Amino acid sequence: MSVMDVNELVQTVFSGLSPLVIEDVAAEGERIVVRARTPKDTAVRPICGASSGRVHGYHWRTVADIPVDGRRVVVRVRVRRLVCPTRGCRHTFREQVPGVLERYQRRTARLTRQVKAVVKELAGRAGARLPAILAMGLSRHTALRTLLRIPLPTGRVPRVIGVDDFALRRRHRYATVVIDAETHERIDVLPDRTADTLQAWLRAHPGVEVVCRDGSATYAEAIRRALPDAVQVADRRHLWHNLCEAALSEVKAHSSCWATVLDTPLYDGPRAQTTLERWHQVHDLLDQGVGLLECARRLQLALNTVKRYARADQPxxxxxxxxxxxxxxDPYREHLRKRRAEDPAVPVQHLFEEIKTLGFTGCLNLLHKYINQGRADADRSHLSARRFARMLLTRPDNLKAGHHDLLARLTAACPELTQLAARIGEFAPLLTPREENTDELSRWIDQVREVDLPHLHSFTRGLDRDRDAVNAALTLPFSNSPTEGVNTKTKRIARQMHGRAGFTLLRHRILLG
Structure with missing residues (x-):
């Protein structure tokens, strides 16, 4: 290979060092050493901006560059110290090479960019292990310092924002994330979820017109105090979730109705007897004019438990x-039914041996329990209240073929379940934002209040308490779902750092996205 070819190869491999004059490239075991110098052009003093070419002296700078062939690259550059040409100034300054050598840095600019990309995704220890594999030596402390030196994005305060809380330490400490609800960009992370903190942030960032939030009364109060003219938008996902919880409670409350359709016995053990006794105790006190809080104190029950008993008009x-x-x-239930129908006296041990040859991996006690509970003799596998509620809340087009008839039979078990299925079907279209949804919601609430569905009544009372935000959620295209997505990614970041990240580091990573 000719000398010209070697020079071209060097210029190709080390093209990022093109502002320098490469004089020699040498392999020294596990590293490659590049010797270079700065060009003999004039340099500008950063303080006064004067250009100078008068050399006061030379010295060497050693910096790391991106690896080549799996080996570390060390660049030794001879830089000049120049004399300032300003009259009366005897100061000297060291020339810099923008884009290659930065002040006080031990890495080239392009290596620093790669390191920043790694630590932005992996942070401390993981951010130090990966560069080590790629022949870029880095300690975890340097990785964190590099990460925190990455400038955070700054921009205008958006017109529409989303706010939501996330756990720094579950049930102990929480923080608040603020995003642009239209572009989904992170705006800020607040150290807690109090009303005063959010109120101060909103007042310090004027220009917000619409705020998307969940059902938090704390956030609602902060927005009301700081931005009385701003539009608050409730989260449609939380509205549907609350309706699902109310529907599940109604399905559980009518277990005695739909369980007869499936010939499923209700639980009649000691717990059921205790439940009935408590119902009578609560309603006896209520009939005497005792309040809910006093009932909870006398019976030594939680207030919400007393409310749940009081809401049920029948034991x-x-x-x-x-x-x-x-x-x-469960996969062997049909075989068990068939064998027990042919020979009612067949020993359980024989059944155990038969299904074991079919692939059963459980123990004999598990089969005994399954048969004693009557699950092997039922016409179909057991249906829980949660599965029934899930069928009620599933889009009809997405139900399985056999579930349509089963759902029709279950909802026809009592008038209340029929009304529940109808009300759910009427509420679901309201979650598609339209102008007429406000009037439709009012009619829906009136229809619910005419039916004996106390858990659904509780849901409507929650809608009334936050009616303006609910109306905005059902008529405007904005949603708090992007903020929930940011919270999901925040949990991934926290798990990646094993929950040991301080607030400053966690906030930096969240805002870097």
């Missing part, structure tokens, strides 16, 4: 279907 509505989860025996 049977407190009884539940047994909670049977899907088990290892």
């Amino acid at each position: 049977e509505r407190m009884l539940r279907v047994p909670k049977y989860r899907a088990g290892l025996v």
Whole structure:
């Protein structure tokens, strides 16, 4: 290979060092040493801006560059110290090479960019391990310092923002994230979720017109105090979630109705007897004019528990279907039914041996329990209240073929379940924003209040307490879902750092996106 070819190869491999004059490239074991010098052009003093070419002396700078062939690259550059040409100034200054050598840095600019890209994704220890594999030596402390030196994006305060809280330490410490609800960019992270903190931030960042939030009364009060003219938008996902919880509670309260359709016995153990006794105790006190809080104190129950008993007008509505989860025996239920129909006296041990040859991996006690609970003799596998509620809340087009008839039979078990299915079907279209949804919601609330569905009544009372924000959610295209997405990514960042990140570091990573 000719000398010209070697020079071209060097210029190609080390093209990022093109502002320098490369004089020699040498391989020294596990590293490659590049010797270079700065060109003999004039340099500008950063303080006064005067150009100078008068050399006062020379010295060497050693910096790391991006690796080549899996080996570290060290660049030794001879730089000049120049004399300032300003009259009466005897100061000297060291020339810089923008884009290659930065002041006080031990890495080239292009290596620094790669390191920043790594630590932005991995932060401390993980951010130090990966560069080590790529032949870029880096300690975890240097990785964190490099990460915190990455400038945060700054921009205008958006017109529409989303706010939501996330846990720094679950049930102990929380923080608030603020994003642009239109572009989904992170705007800021606040150290807590108090009303005063959010109120101060909103007053310090004027220009916000619409705020998307969840059902938090704290955030609502802060927005009301700081931006009385701003439009508050509730989160449609939380509205649907709250309706799902209310529907599940109604399904549980009517277990005695729909369980008869499936010939599923209600739980009648000691817990059921205690439940009935507590129902009578609560309603006896209520009939005497005792308040809910005093009932809770006398019976030594939680206030919400007393409310749940008070909401049920009949003791049977407190009884539940047994909670049977899907088990290892379920795939062999049809075989068990067939064998027990042919020979009612067949020993359980024989059944155990038969299904074991079919692939059953459980134990004999599990099969005994399954048969004693009556699950092997049922016409179909057990249906829990949660599964029934899930069918009610699923889009009809997405239901399985056999679920349509089953759902029709279950909802026809009592008038209340029929009304519940109808009200759910009428509320779902309201979650598509339209101008007429405000009037439709008012009519829907009036229809719900005419039906004996106390848990759904509680849901409507929650809608009334935050009616303006709910109306905005059902008529405007804005949503707090992007903020929930940022919170999901925040949890991933926290898990990646094993929950040990301080607020400053976590905030920096969140805002860098």
